[in-house]
Amino acid sequence: MIELILFFKIIAAIIAIESKNLLSAIVSLGAVGFALAIIMVFLNAPDVAIVQVLVEVVLLVILVRATLHRDLTDLKGKREFFVKVFGIVAVGAFFLGIAWGLISLPVFGSFPETAVSVAVPSEWYLAHGLRQTGISNIVTAVLLDYRAYDTLGEVTVLFSAILGAVVILRKKR
Amino acid sequence: MSEIVKTITSLVMDAIAVFGIYIVFYGHLSPGGGFAGGLIISFLFILLFLAYGQKKAIKRLPYHFIRRINFVGLLGVFVLFILAVYSGVFELSLWKGQDFSLLSGGIIPPLNLAVWLKVGAGIFMVFVTLSVFRSTQDE
Amino acid sequence: MNILPLFILIPIGAAFALSTFDILKQERKKVLVSNITAAAACLALTVLAVMQIGKTGTFEMGGWSIPIGISLVLDGFSAPVLVITGLVSLMCAVFSFSYMDMYSGREKFFSLFLLMVAGMNGLVLTSDIFNLYVFMELAAVSSFALVAYGTMKEELEAAFKYLVLSGVGTVFILMGIALTYGHTRNLSMVFIYNALSSGSAGSGMYLAAGFFMVGFGIKAALIPFHAWLPDAHPAAPAPVSAMLSGVLIKTAGIYAMVRVLFLLFAADLSVASMLLRTLGVLSLMIGVLLALGQWDFKRLLAYHSVSQMGYIALAFGIGTPLGIAAGLFHLLNHSVFKSLLFLNAGAVFYRTSTRDLRDMGGLNAVMPVTGYTSMIASLSIAGLPPFNGFWSKLLIIIAAIQAGYLWLGLWAVLGSILTLASFAKVQRYAFVGEIKDKFKEIKEVPLPMAFSMIFLAVLCVLMGILLVPGIRAVVLDGAAEVLLNPSNYIRIATGGMP
């Protein structure tokens, strides 16, 4: 099932990149993002799926609103043949390298292989999360308790990006 | 935008607000949390903005008010994280509460709230800055 | 009370506070308060960092021990980098007091500046690879905005290029983290090392290392991935260029790369060192050759940054204790003299509004402080005694020859000679000789700018002291201990427990 949606997703991605119309490119990007959200539901990740859907909506609205009415929505100009061939060859070589490297990963869906121990943190979170933090959504427990420092960094990154956008779009030099 | 969009917007706004608040307050019990809730609340404003146009939206929701909310969220995040980092407040819960009840989880619900304010105001600020921007070439 | 978290909390708190300062109505008050806050925060960071020299320590965030939580680790490699980050940022903040008069929005500038410092400190201190990624992004995102600060064509184009390449780099790093996590089920460096050394990792870890190499290579602007640097560094305001060239490419690039690669390949360092050496020699030679033909002052300096990063990568790639000490020493030295050179370029631009070397000439007569400090910095970067650049390059060459890489030593010498030629050109065209009529009226730069340049020039002269055996043992030799022998790192990170 996941593989099927993934095929669809890759096709949408190729359309998003190759389409000559910017609006259809952005809509195809939306398809890629929402397909990811659906896959997340299949992968038992409701928290992430919610965030993914919402972020995708924000991005699409911002992309359409901020970019589309500014430029010609149809891209003109001939495509450079050699650039394309080179790109495809390079990406193909890249993929062969990756296929070699992926062989040693643990079997898909086999998490975890070891018994409950402190050396595998996610096991620890599942086993002791409720007792230690008192909340039942373990993902929130990891985000805001065990790895709260990451979340501080993340909020700061968001703050920094907002400040940056405000600075870049300010009126005076 | 057209009358249909405006009517539907005014109808769904309350529902969106309630859903956003629910997502935050139950973020420690069910899927959701500060980020998701913040994004939903910012949709509320974005919807207002798109349906009613810039002027009316800004009148109903002044920009400096959003900035103030942003600062409150920022302050909350910072203070709570300092507490968290230094004293490990997580272990000494503010309210121990019953597991699976709304008032449980120690410092996590307030943190969720702070992140919610921060993210909601922040995303809206980004949206306003990006879409209100007009060319400055003539200056 | 452990002070390690303060390295992140002070700049972040100051940045948050600064962003509220635009409620102040008067422009003068705003500028004054922003200046004081930024300088105070940087000064506090520097003082704290100097106090940490030679110490080791760890702090568990929120009381969760690794691997279930995140902990900060201070060791012989991170302490010197922290000090240099604090010092350079303090000097750049002082320099901006006057320089940023050209631009508006002082409080936003310093807010982004401090966020960048916070990101760098965070990624230097952390012992968790995902946390390293988060703080690297914090530093990167603020630097994108700072490069585009002028919002003119050149700045925006450079920032976009930087953003795209750096974005690709971070995606590669994240993929590397994902592969590492898939193999070890851990994010803490200590436990990754444990997991990798206990079982056979297989081909996947080579793939992960490849991803890390490309990602950090882009961040460090080593040669095949350097395309963004010669655009982004000249386009930014001078204090920001000094920060980017001086510390950001080192902390986010070389430091993180060395940390992660030496961790993943702790069992057998030969492949990783070979790659580092190759990239190093390539960057060192091609960077300096490209720099020779430049007429834009800051662009020339940017190409020299590529070249000097090559020296540092080469030194770490040698992989002996002496090589690592030399690499760290050159990293510190390069931070000092390259930021000084960028500040010089900014000072010249501040008075003459040009960056083209052919338009300048004889500036020594009207701007003596800028002229002489830039001469010191040029001699340092070219590696002439008794300035700091000489000692670290000498150390690199000695380390290369000791390890049996005679050719690498020769390349390093050749690169050094070409650097000297290129800086002779800078001095000849910009500072020495006949002054042009239009520049006869200009004055020396204001006091804050002069102060920071003089301070860095003094450091250039004095940093040779670090080679005195007692000081060297405290400052430079700690890095090799933790990098070449991860069990030392584990001992520090777990608070002395085995």
Next chain:
Amino acid sequence: MNNMPLAYGLAMILFAVGLYGVVCKKNAVKIIISLLIMENAVNLFILLIGYRKDGIAPVMVKGQEASEFASMAVDPLAQAIVITSIVIGLSIVALMIAIAIRLYDRYKTFDTSKMKDLKG
């Protein structure tokens, strides 16, 4: 084949498609889209690593045994990482769009091959 499932490979193909877009496309909006696709692929990959066959979501419900839950649920750490990286990706893209808008303001085009103020 058993050892290298299709899903990992497909996620990597998605990554490669995004990489191709970043390298070969000239339009600023297309570059942003390609970068987003790459981020998408990495997030998917992390989640696939944390997946457990026939697992449940890492959210406890009332009356569940802790040990049973721990042996069933999928990896919460991978999901936390993905949430963080999604938000970081959002902030990078927001900044990117801001710069692209400003570039359009200066050049009146999104075509990066027409922006030639920089020498190299």
